[in-house]
Amino acid sequence: MKIIECHTDSDLGEAGAREVLSALRRRRNPVLGLATGSSPVPIYRALAGREDFSGVRGFALDEYVGLGSNDPQSYLSVIHREIVGPLGMDPSLVLVPDGLTLDASAEADRYETAIRDAGGVDVQILGLGSNGHLAFNEPPSSFTSGTREVALSDSTRHDNARFFPHFDDVPTHAITQGLATIMSARVLVLVASGVRKAGAVARALQGPATEDFPASILQEHPHVTVILANGAGHLLKNAQDSSQPAAGGVLVPGGRRPPRRFE
Ligand code: GLP
Numbered sequence: 001m002k003i004i005e006c007h008t009d010s011d012l013g014e015a016g017a018r019e020v021l022s023a024l025r026r027r028r029n030p031v032l033g034l035a036t037g038s039s040p041v042p043i044y045r046a047l048a049g050r051e052d053f054s055g056v057r058g059f060a061l062d063e064y065v066g067l068g069s070n071d072p073q074s075y076l077s078v079i080h081r082e083i084v085g086p087l088g089m090d091p092s093l094v095l096v097p098d099g100l101t102l103d104a105s106a107e108a109d110r111y112e113t114a115i116r117d118a119g120g121v122d123v124q125i126l127g128l129g130s131n132g133h134l135a136f137n138e139p140p141s142s143f144t145s146g147t148r149e150v151a152l153s154d155s156t157r158h159d160n161a162r163f164f165p166h167f168d169d170v171p172t173h174a175i176t177q178g179l180a181t182i183m184s185a186r187v188l189v190l191v192a193s194g195v196r197k198a199g200a201v202a203r204a205l206q207g208p209a210t211e212d213f214p215a216s217i218l219q220e221h222p223h224v225t226v227i228l229a230n231g232a233g234h235l236l237k238n239a240q241d242s243s244q245p246a247a248g249g250v251l252v253p254g255g256r257r258p259p260r261r262f263e
Helices: 009-025 041-045 075-087 104-117 154-163 179-183 194-204 215-222
Strands: 003-005 029-036 057-060 063-064 123-126 148-151 172-178 187-193 224-229
Touching: 003 009, 009 041, 009 123, 009 187, 009 215, 009 224, 029 041, 057 075, 063 075, 104 148, 123 148, 123 172, 179 194, 179 215, 187 194, 194 215
Parallel strands: 003 224, 029 057, 029 123, 123 187, 187 224
Antiparallel strands: 063 172, 148 172
16 A cells, blocks of 8 residues: 655645556556545546546446436536546546436446446545545445445535535435445545544554444555545554655656547
8 A cells, every 4th residue: 555645635636646647547448436525626636637538437436316417416416517527528438326216226236337347447536434434335334345325324414514505405325336346446546635534544544444444445455545635644653744755655746748648
């Protein structure tokens, strides 16, 4: 596992973009795993305009049950607004679980199959829930879980209430990629920013690997890069001062090259 500690969200974005591009450039038909939440936004900002993403397939991690394209807080809307548009991805190549489905179980199976049929995810961007969730795999979640409908915990609904007018507007259920689905991605890039994530980061990376803290499964993946900013790493044991890049964590200055195609 490589841990990169950054000063700022903009440094986090640069480091994340570098990891994503290096994983995608190795692939003939690249597949990018997309995460919502605030933490990955700097990565998308750093990626925009840097490559030609029009041939890159995308899969979202999750979607709220009951929200669709006409709701600005559906992950479908967020992904189109914050990622597909700015990166110039082809909307027809980007899939999000259908939050308006009448049969969540069939939709989850369809989604799992679509990921497999695309050849799997080459690089999956991940945020971290303050309760240790990955995507919407709430504690406890089976390490062998696939895409499915889940109930959201009150703590997650409170965390995400900032995006909705009232707490009661936060959906109670979601369709999420499972932990086994996420672990099947070839490369994982986990991002966390801010001291409020420090406890979850330490437990995920250095606590016991347990289904009671879903993000701890990352310890079992062979190719994970963790990118931390703004004190998110300050509870890690033996971590370097966050004012210094951690081992292997050299940051790329913001130099931009003209867009190029993945080959
Ligand atoms: C949501 C998403 C998760 C994300 C989490 C953290 O719950 N479903 O995939 O990791 O938010 O978001 P943030 O980065 O805004 O703290």
